[in-house]
Amino acid sequence: MADIAVIGGGAAGAAAFGELLARFDAGTIHWIVGQHEPGRGVAYATSDDRHLLNVRASSMGVFQEHGDDFIRHAAQQLGQVKGTDFLPRRVFGDFIQAQVGARIDAARRAGRSFRIHPESARAIVQRGEGGYAVRVGPDRWLDVSLVVLAVGALAQRPLRTVSTTALTSGAYELDPWQLDRHVKAPRRVVVIGTGLTAVDTLLSAAARWPYAELIAISRHGLWPFTHAALPLSPYPRQSELNQALLGCDGVAPMLREVRRAIDSAPDTDWRSIIDGMRPINALLWQRLSHDQRKQFLRHVRWIWEASRHRMAPASGEAIYQLQEEGRLQVLAARVLDVDGTAPLQVTLRERATQLVSVLEADLVIQATGLDTAVAYGAHELLSQLLRDGVASADALQLGIRAEPDGQLLGPSGEPRPGLYAMGSLLRGILWECTAMPEIRTAAHHLATQWVQGVVGDSSESAGEGP
16 A cells, blocks of 8 residues: 655645546545645635636636636636636635545545545654655654645745834734734735735725725836736747747846847737747756856846736736825835834835835735745744755755655755655746646646656555654
8 A cells, every 4th residue: 555645735735636536546645734725725715806816717727637627617606707717716716626526526436545634744754664654733643655745835924124023013914815804994004015916915905995095015116917808829939939048048148039039029919928938937947057046036037927927907907096096106115124013114215216215004014925935934844844854945945955846855965755846845946836737737747657656666554653
């Protein structure tokens, strides 16, 4: 028998669990989901229908063979739905749960063994004879041959410029999805960040507190660009561009190739050129040296994120409407300090003038998005893996060190057979790995390889301790 543990109750964990349920019958599949609602994670747990997917409905699916399942599911809730629509993320969360539920029913009928654990994984220990022992909850151990880490986004760490006084004041919110715990309506809300997380935060804040002044701050003051209302025609010379990009040595030559393509094709929307790079983005990242990756993160990341991860058209319209109405102001500035109790004092240095100023805010919300710095975070399981040398942090704090297929690497670069990661933990090796198309592909590949006996060896399944 060869048991499997999938750790993580979000979309990535759901995809891995469902793919394994459909294929694996040589042991028990354990899905360790924690105390949150299985399948939804942070991304799809929202109940606010202003929070829209930034991918068209026709491209959304949980499993590799998804077809138009999501469109049909959404139509049952929302009525008429088109594949070109950008739908509420809540609806996709419902769809994930329905899809996993269908796989569970099919697995029961097939007599396959699985368990769903409503506790968190607290530790992973290598067994001397091969495989791993996973501690679930305070003192229960599972002996498994394969572990899939699909823990999703880490909890945000406070910015280093935020004082302890501000953090404990109740006026500084680290979790932008928990605005409902602020009962008193603020007069001024400052949101740190202008990415997709900040967009959702501001749309919720504007509806919740209709008389509040809203200010968004980021170093460049740039919103994500918006998707076109309808799908774009592909760039006719995309294959040539991608080959040229793969032949570049460094970030600057890549940028020149992309600019040249955009300038030479005035009738092609630049967004289709960026989207056409998607199949090679991981390869481009892997061909960069450590220093070249640092250069990208320092100088290019901000414009790449805005161009690649765009807003749904309706989200963009709502944000720009708030600005036109004078309710929302956007500042390109660096946050130097956040201090005080209520109101908080936010000290800024404006990007254009380098002038320093102080804002008062009744509520400051940190909405800086994905945190992958596992070495500095407070995630109990990941901290244990690093501390015990089972895993190691990426050199640029983009998750954990791993092979492109997700197999973890130890401190000296040694592979950890049977220990794999999916999703945001792999940004260091894949860069683009957090969207559902990449997640479902990774889940399908891992499940298929394991069942074919390529990943690891089978071992005993029962056990009470490491």
